[in-house]
Amino acid sequence: MYGANVIICDGILIFANKQLLDMMDMKVFIDTDSDIRLARRLKRDILERGRDMEGVIKQYNQFVKPMFDFYIQPSMVHADIIVPRGGENKVAIDLIVQHVHTQLQTKGFKFRSKLVKIFNDQPLPSSMQILPPTTQIRGMHTFIRDKDISRDEFIFYSKRLMRLLIEYAISFLPFKMQNVETVPSVVFSGKVLNCDKICGVSILRAGETMEQALCDVLKNVRIGKILIQTNPATNEPELYYLRLPKDIKDYRVILMDATVASGAAAMMAIRILLDHEVPEENIMLCSLLMAVSGVHSIAYAFPRVLMITTEVDPEVNDKFYILPGIGNYGDRYFGTESYD
Template sequence: KTVYGANVIVFEGILAFANKELLKLLDMKVFVDTDSDIRLVRRLQRDIMERGRDVAGVIKQYNKFVKPAFEQYIEPTVQVADIVVPRGGENFVALDLIVQHVHSQLEKVSQGAALASAHQGQPLPKTLSVLESTPQVRGMHTIIRNKDTTRDEFIFYSKRLMRLLIEHALSFLPLKSVTVETPQGTMYEGKRFHRQRITGVSILRAGETMEQALTAVCKDIRLGKILIQTNLDTGEPELHYLRLPKEISEDYVILMDSTVSTGAAAMMAVRVLLDHDVQEDRIFLLSLLMAEMGVHSVAYAFPRVHIITTAVDKRVNEEFHIIPGIGNFGDRYFGTD
């Protein structure tokens, strides 16, 4: 099982350092050392009280199997440890050092996020494509941004924008030149999409509203869904549900969300796709509206992902809403506000 959204992952076990590939992934390796007499006493207490064994049998097993196995397989791994902690949980000095180191590592991660946010006000990344703001597009934005727009009108004009956005995004897929014969017997030089599959993945719930526009223009397209919600206590995105089509690694993936403010949910969704072996430059992130912060964050973390939207707004407020924005798209679309 893959874990997403965790700031700290603790991997524990007596053979935790046995796998060399796993060792490469660990930021800090801690060996908790316990006196051999204490280990024997603990085993005696457990096996006699909980397993109904006698003292002689426990000691015989300890000397014949447990102690030799510890000396051969576990004790030598202390050499790869960054910190050796004697007395376990009673060693408060060692625990404080470990906690301080974890905090310092988390600060480095937050500094990377701050660096992405610092790009605000800078030129937008080249991987971003914004639908041309024609009078028609601007007119539809005026309607869906208006707080007094009825739900029926909001849905209707949102769907129109989604269709235009999908069509615009498809123009970035690789096409090859082909020649076909017309009914009049003349030749026409045209374009055709390569035979690789296209898969649509929506970030629930609001991203699901874009599926209809995608299926309307892409015949027999496969669909996947990702549910990512923000933890109200930590402010961090959390993955709650994932369903992707099989053998997605070679597909061009259109990742859909209605709005992107900070980019946190979008970045987690991209990370999920990459962990399923989708190539980064084959991921197209589509959204009706994005904030500059979200655009820069996604582009900073994943510089080869294509970012496509109908408009980019300047700011995000304290509640992480896009300003001037569109309101809560899901609530307005589904009528749950």
């Protein structure tokens, strides 16, 4: 369902829930003649389940048909379209397809556009942590934001900034006290990480540039990948590839993306992690640069996800670039910018 523009829900009791009915743009009831329904059941139960004809017919008359007449058939009243003859009715199928295309064009896939307009006037949420703005941090931002900087320098200063960001992010993980004996045989009271399983998950492709900084800071960290890219026809994020540890639900996850503008891709990635049973409070989103709209969208949807960045910019333009921003980070880093 990730990135889907059309979601088809199927089930014999699908019209029984009013909340579901209200969410549906089109409701279709596939009607099949009762003789065909009985013939299908006889064929299935006798050939596949080894039952005798008398038992099948008795069950059909005593339970199946009465339940259909009581629960299923009355739900036809909710249908926008009733299709007789099921999948053989090619005319009805073509009409449904045309209607779906019309609905898509009408809706216009404007999810990201809505996100950037909702929360702009509110203060930053408490789940947002920004790297302290030292002179060094400001200097690196000056370099990577400069449109005339060379690609080598852009990569060099980006990597420096990533390392500082990851080190800052690690400070929000749980630590515990631990005493160690120094070389002169004196006890030193220090701290060590109080979590054994940490996994970095990069949102490809720009998030992959942050993996090395994470590996430099955490020796035994595991790495997962999620490929989410914007569909050029709709400007909406879509999921193309997914590789996560099988036991990722037991990990603290550092989710990495170079920039967060509308927040749509990050929200999709967080949803994927939640569907893999990662607790929301165990997810930390790290990004070099975020926009106010993306921060608020993520905080509203996932209030227990900690967000960490080096700076938050105020605006996003109609192409979903952060302003003043750094342009398309992935293109600048990998040298794939178009100058047409």
